[in-house]
Amino acid sequence: MDSRQLCMSFFIFFFLVLAKEGRAQGADRIFDIRKFGAIGDGKSDSSKAIQDAFASACNAAGGRSRIVVPLGTFVVKSAVFNGPCKGWIEFSVGGIIKALAGPVNDDGWVVFRHIDGLAITGNGKFDGLGQSAWNFNNCKKNPNCRDLPTSIQLEFIENSVVSGISSLNSKYFHIKILQSNSITIDGVGITAPENSPNADGIHISNSQNIRILNSIISTGDDCVSMGAGSTNILVYNVTCGPGHGISIGSLGKYDNEADVNGITVDKCTLSGTSNGLRIKTWPSDVQMTAYNITFNDVVMDNTYNPIIIDQQYCSSKGCDQSRSSSVQIKDVWFKNIRGTSKSQSAVNIQCSRRFPCYDINFSNINLLYGGPDGKTKKELEEKFCVGVMALIEKLKSQSLPNNFNLEN
């Protein structure tokens, strides 16, 4: 750590402590969006006002500037907050930032870009009004579909935190982190119904040193998804459900995807989700590696596929299932995974024929079948799991299709 980094870490720590205790006003320069013309009446478009407030805060020299979104409902058609800024920025949300109804073809709705030292705080809400747009999502049928906007997009962001806020009914992903380094997301709430299409809770790609902590995510797609180039990611004390679970991937869909390395999922609960812990890759020629991955201390509560590696993943039409994935999965631990499985195959491993998985290790897996008849309870013991590892090694050496699950 050089002195600048040291200084930055100290500052962020200090900043958070102050913000938490609500004593920061004295030291901050305040930019109340109402002073820039925003009206919290739930009708007027405050897009320009909120961006003007940001621009002033961003240009204020040195120290820290706090943009305040007070109580009220502020309609924002779209907002792009472009750095770099001259000092540290806090974006403090007390009220509701509400999207326009209907489909919009922007990439992101509220976008933060090129900022080093950003804190998004408060207990306010970002309401994406997704229910007015989900019917326009045709991505299941059309592989070239135009994405609806992500609610909160962080691009090229460094040394930053997002805490306390919540995201409601995003049109597409709730939070997306791209090309970023060193971000902590702590104590956020994410809510959308089980059938909201592509409403991933938090999606990460091409980013390093990201921590997602103490958050509750209920949504229609993956609660957390870690795409290509995710490096050194911690997901800790996250409760997910409904949703599609905590996923690595999907990987191998696009050319030149960067490796995934150093993922830890620890102390999480998956409740009523379709998948629990999942690694998913497309059948394609895109070569990359996903490795050094640990899932530990995870509770499943009536999860359909508690542990699943799916290397024939395909979420839209137009995949050639006769092909095999070129993503190498290796060095993965599943430890201390317990609870109930809604399906009888609690552990389902379908690796690539061309690049069979290796070093997939299981220890202390205790999943009970909680099926509808209540009688056929099945317990998967650790010895079966060691068997899975041995089986993978064997399949690898024979280069057979390694498509099986523990119940067979």
Ligand SMILES: *[C@@H]1O[C@H](CO)[C@@H](O)[C@H](O)[C@H]1NC(C)=O
């Ligand atoms: C886990 O997160 C919840 C909020 O979702 C919080 O109340 C709880 O204290 C956290 N537990 C730990 C062990 O950090």
Ligand SMILES: *[C@@H]1O[C@H](CO)[C@@H](O)[C@H](O)[C@H]1NC(C)=O
């Ligand atoms: C594995 O991941 C951990 C945690 O992210 C990281 O500290 C370590 O350097 C990684 N190991 C390798 C061999 O990349």
Ligand SMILES: *[C@@H]1O[C@H](CO)[C@@H](O)[C@H](O)[C@H]1NC(C)=O
């Ligand atoms: C998994 O087990 C195998 C065989 O015991 C071992 O060679 C490998 O290093 C283990 N993998 C990890 C990630 O520890």
